[in-house]
Amino acid sequence: MSIAELAATRSTCLRRQVGAVIVKSKRILATGYNGAPKNLRHCLDIGCLREELKVPSGERHELCRAIHAEQNAVVQAATSGVDITDSTIYTTTFPCVLCSKILINASIKRIVCKEGYPDPLSRQFLQEAGLVVDLLLDDGSVRTIDLENYA
Numbered sequence: 001m002s003i004a005e006l007a008a009t010r011s012t013c014l015r016r017q018v019g020a021v022i023v024k025s026k027r028i029l030a031t032g033y034n035g036a037p038k039n040l041r042h043c044l045d046i047g048c049l050r051e052e053l054k055v056p057s058g059e060r061h062e063l064c065r066a067i068h069a070e071q072n073a074v075v076q077a078a079t080s081g082v083d084i085t086d087s088t089i090y091t092t093t094f095p096c097v098l099c100s101k102i103l104i105n106a107s108i109k110r111i112v113c114k115e116g117y118p119d120p121l122s123r124q125f126l127q128e129a130g131l132v133v134d135l136l137l138d139d140g141s142v143r144t145i146d147l148e149n150y151a
Contacts, residue, residue, distance in 0.1 A: 001114055001136050004069075004090045007033045012042035013066050014051060016093065020069035022077060022108070024087035030080070032072030036065050058118035061098050070099035074106050088112060094133075097122040104129040112136055116150075123147045 008019030012035040022030045036042045043065055050063050067075070070091055077084045088110040094117040095103060103111065104125065110132045126133055127147035134142045 001090050001092070001112065003028065003031065004092050004114075007031045007069065008092050009033075011035055011066075011069070012044045014043045014048045015057070018069040018091065018093045020073040020089055020091040022073050022084050022087050022089050024084065029082050029084055029087060030073045030077035032067075032069040032074075032076060034066045034069045034072070037067055040065070056118075058096065061096060068096065068099050069093075070095050071102055074102055077106075084108060093117050094119070095122055095126075097125060100125050104131065110134065112142065123150055 004019040004021045006019065007021065008017040010033045011017035011019070016034070018034045020032045021028055049065065050060065053060075053063065055063060070089060073089065074084065085107040086109050089103060089108050090112045092114045094113045094115065095111065096117060096119050100119075100122040108131070111126070112134045114136050124147075133145045133147060135145050136142055
């Protein structure tokens with residue numbers, strides 16, 4: 001998780017800095033952070049449309065200029081030809097529904113996150129797909145999230 005937190009420091013998002021690391025057999029396969037697609041201007045430079053429109057957290061992801069950390073990590077693996085099947089992703093924030101769908105299709109089997117995110121549909125999809133989602137607690141211990149009752 002420390003590496004995911006370090007990746008998050010590269011984020012160019014004005015609202016939330018998120019980092020992600022995909023790991024398999026104790027080996028780092030890919031990393032990502034949230035920011036604008038390559039060769040596009042960053043929110044740090046031009047502002048945040050979602051802030052301007054006062055869009056609540058967890059809603060209207062299509063208005064976000066950034067690619068999410070989880071998405072960037074999966075793209076990095078794909079463009080490098082790295083197989084992430086049955087891997088674990090460590091992410092500083094519980095994945096949104098868009099990222100959850102990508103993680104499910106990428107055959108990631110476990111998600112370890114540090115903080116929550118207000119997206120009930122994401123929890124529903126992850127539960128239906130049978131992914132294990134663990135929450136890293138402040139004391140360093142890990143608790144498996146009951147996705148049906150997690151708020």
